[in-house]
Amino acid sequence: MAGEKETVIRVALIGNPNVGKTAIFNNLTGSRQHVGNWPGVTVEKKTGRCTHREIEMEIVDLPGTYSLEADAIDERIARDYIIDEKPDVVVDIVDASNIERNLYLTLLLLELGANVVVALNKMDIAASKNYEFDIEELSLLLGVPVIPTVATTQSGMGELRDAILSAAVRREKHRKVTIGYSDDIEARIKEVEELILTDTYLANTYPPRWLAIKLLEKDESVMDRISSSPKRDQILEVTRRVEVNADTFAEERYRAIDRILHASLAGRRDHALTTSDLLDRVFLHKRLGIPVFLILMWATFQFAFTVSEPFMVMLERVFGWLGGLLGDPTTPLISLWADGICGGLGFVLVFIFPIMFLFIALAILEDSGYLPRAAFVMDRLMYRIGLHGRSFIPMLMGFGCNLPAIMATRSIGDEKDRLITILINPLMSCGARLPVYVLIAGALFGTYAGSAIFSMYVLGIVLAILMALLFRRFIPGLRGKPAPFIMELPPYARPAIKSVLLYMWSRAVVFLKKAGTILLGGALVLWFMASFPWGREIESSYAGILGHTLEPLLAPLGFDWMAAIALFFGFLAKEIVVETFGILYGVGGEDAITGAVAAHMTPVTGLAFMAFTLIYLPCLATLGMVKAETGSWKWTGFMVLYQLVLAYVVAGIIVLTGNLITGVL
Template sequence: MGKQLEQISIALGGNPNSGKTTLFNSLTGARQHVGNYPGVTVEKKEGFASQNGTNVHIVDLPGTYSLTAYSQDEVVARDFLTESKNEAVVNIVDASNLERNLYLTVQLLELGVPVCLALNMVDVAESRGITIDDKKLSNLMEIPVIPTIARTGKGKEELLNKAIEMAGDAKPSRNFSISYGDDLDEALNEMETIILKSNFLIGSYPARWVGIKYLEKDELVIEKGDKINKAVSSDLIKIVESVSKHLKNTLNTYPEALISDYRYGYISSILKQGVVKRSHEENRLELSDKIDKVVTNRFLGPLIMAAIIYGLYQFVFTYSEAPVVWFENFFGWLNGLASDNMSDGLLKSLVVSGIIDGVGGVLGFVPLIMFMFFGISILEDSGYLARVAFMLDKVFAAFGLHGNSVMAFIVSGGIAGGCAVPGVMASRTLKSPREKLATLLTVPFMNCGAKLPVMALLVGAFFGKNEALMMLLITVIAWGGALLVAKLLRMTVISGPPTPFVMELPPYRLPTMRGLLTHTWERTWQYIKKAGTVILGISIILWAMMTFPGLPESDLAVFENQRNEVMEAASAEAVQELEAAADNDEAELSEAAAAVQDQLFQIDGREAEKALRHSVAGSIGTALEPVSKAAGFDWRTNIALVGGFAAKEVVVSTLGTAYSMGEVDPEETGSLGEALQKSPGWNPLVALSLILFTIFYAPCFVTVVAIAREAGSWKWAGFSMVFNTALAFGVAATVYQIGSATGFLIG
């Protein structure tokens, strides 16, 4: 046992879906998102744990199958392992899929890092009749092996203790090497001699590893080598070329394939020495496989997928209906409370129209969002979303996208309620820069959580009888549009050959209620927090833009004169009744007094509308109106859509404020959906046009920044703003014009 350290640093590495993030959470007490699909961790995460007086700095690396440089996550993992000072690397392997998982282990050992194996999900392996002799595995591979169940935390103490013990051991990591056959071994020996002699790259990597990377034609290592010593690098490349030619002539293969074969051969030889025992027949179909036979069937699969998504929407709209009404009633009550207890003026307008009707419009959808996230969590945690990705892989290939793009689409809100920012980031797993670009330019078309309240508002107000069906249609339109745009881009500005893709299907798992509730709450809380912070701020700014500069005195005088004229023309009894009613809301008005009041409301309404149009935001909305009319949008909608660039929820909050400010009759106060239904400029066709525009128009500001960062250029971020808005307007205007001409969805 070595000395105990005050602070040590360990890295967690492993295949995607091996339970790495779950173990990280278990060790650090963090609550990182865990998905039952590969590729949750696209960047490294850091956390801390305390064990027996030692502070352990833990880094969760992206899940990778290998340490080649095919994708950015592999590079992130490899760079961290080679460039950071880790006292130990905990390699998490899925016990039920040991052969494939150990492939990474072999590469870690070749890299010369001290490895401790966490044999994870031993319970899943046992339930499948697989028993693993961890002691034998440890002896054969000469590394510590600790059985763990990350979900329950079993084995984590022992694992941490072992990692600390390894970190305390002063002895260097052992020199691990396996044979790659006579031809490659001879070449490797020759390369190793040159590398050691010239001190080539060995400050960062073991000499043999550098040789293997040259044989694998690892672009990053070769590039680095060229920079450091071009002559040595050229000598190594000559050896590689020579042995490659020889292998082609003798075995009709190439070094990368042979290296892979020998690594699997090494793993297989270890496992066959009694490490793995199966109580069932080896070729039996596991339960997951049996389910997949039906669920991913070429004909049945898409039908089941459509039925599941439709069922999800039906579930969400059915069960959220009552709570949404409660929320609306609550904000209505709050509105009444503020209206009754505040004196007329700017502050009252700010509180009632800007804050309560603005932010309240967004918060009113919290129950719907919560139900949606709950449903999505079930699909995600059970492993069904990975099947969706699997089924869509071939479809994606036909449209010039990569299989990995599917998960980016789903993360962005492929079903509903995701976010385009992680979707854009998920495109990092793509090797081809062109496929990556096509993916990050099209993921914003998905229905993210911010678009959801806009959709829910319009669908609820204008398609109330077929909400679930309409949401399914919106989903299909978003996916269809994204795929067609991807195809267009891949045929024109970012054309190039496709790259192959192999998708791992994780086993189905029964989601735990705790996990579902945690995921649902985390996402819902993000929505609430955003509404209470940024959306609130933007609502206040937009209220100010919709309020100032206010009508000039001359215009105010015109409306005041009109009021005076109405009052002078009214009978004395009616005026008295109205004056009495001003102090008593419950008072019943005579027919004559009600008629006078109605005239006054109409004057107030015209004044409010004129003031709104005269405001800064109103001027922008009005300036856009000649163009936006082609898609059926009036100036109020234009303000909302411009505000939606900051965050899509702002579309709802701005409509809430705009319609609240034009509202003068307190008895007509209702939900925003009701206000839109009653508004003369609105009908189902306008709603459909706005839905289509919202799906396709410019991504929100944060997504644009993410696109610029991932694409490495503001040119593509600008492209996504201009192109998407033009596309959105084209689609919305076409549908609106055809609908207007044919009378479709009008009335």
């Protein structure tokens, strides 16, 4: 890219997690943001633009990371972006109140030869800890501009933009200051670096000093990058000979940080009793920690799924009204409008409200710093079943609605942990299954209806645990132990309304895009199968034909073709099962449907049917989101397959044991 004239300055934002990187990104770009994914992975990629002094900047928000080694996906993305895309300026956001560890990443970036500008953020919190920075000295020692900022109050943003512009103009590739290692190690670096410089391809592609250091650290992914070099054997010979490794370099970097801070920071007097310490004494309390967590979850649940209800009702009515605009669905075209488009969108789009409310709540929990604490108190329990502490909240929210719950798995860092959490989430019995349970249990179990319904929730939890354990043991790609629990507990902070709303909106947009495409498409397919061949009863529609075809398969479970059709439509939304029974039995009104169910099913089949409804498939919208969040048809297909098989097996077991027991009685 060198020499190419670019009118747009390309800026990358990088920093540790919890440094206020998102807030700075929002400040810089305002509403000019685009959210997508990094190619090939489901890590979110945010880009935005901003114009400063009539110069256009394109800003990429790199994933939050503690270092730049390549074995964690976030870190690989960040590192490869800087090496391969060579952004004009890399803004390293450093938490001034936690500077010692934060500077580690800064040193790694400097080694990488990036054109760094340091944004020294959270200066207000640092000041409250009595930190006194000598900014000029710090900038001198690091050899790069250092701009003090407070992202939450927008302070320092103008200076930061100026610094980015002048750094981009300077395009200073070789800084005069380098963070030196001890003489002994410097000599080794020099030796390897000289070998690298003899290979012009390597020397032009990578910063030679960085490459030398990585090779001495015996970084495997970097070893791969030199595998085709003619100098490879010679280089490896040197690195093998010397007694240094990554530990040596890390220690020396921290020693360098000590030196830098010694000269540029006064007033460090750690560990006065902070508000965070006070809060943690309760939130992480031996006896109170878990009850407090549970009641906060209960409040979150109520907020997401109760407070959003009237909005869902309103949206359903709007679509009902829109659908009725063209009159009764007497022709295929009117039916397409009323039942297909408006009906389908009505069922799919209503999810937007629980999504919005849940993510407002989760954003508040995340921004306040509580979410890592929740993972901390729940980790032991989740680890037992092969999951991570962070898996608990998505599982719990599944009882409200599986769709936003699956979106909430984004907070799980490890890909395997996250996949398993997604795969078992639909076993958490969501709110839409309840009307089905109520109908069937009410019709068949009389006074024991409540227990029958409750048993479905328990069944779901038990199956989820069993599946998690099973996947961990037997499924390639999921096998192994949960990711290590190496997690920072950042200080608590008051969440900012703007960032909470922006986060909620970014999640809502992800859903809306799916709703307008894949989900509406799926709903239209279901509509077509129910309505064609045109003018016939539902029994002889394509869906009815499918129901009849499936009947022999479901007969061992005691389900007739009507149950098969009801389950088929339940795929659009579980609560439609109730409605479908009404249409099929040719009766209207709750009591009449209940009576018809009682006439068509035995208690044993009824229980099997409830279990089948719980397990067989999540609804269409949830399945679409599984595809979006796993980014893989393979895993989506795997989920469909395992759930269908599991539903069949569990319903079969219920029927077998049920018939045995009733036979004995």
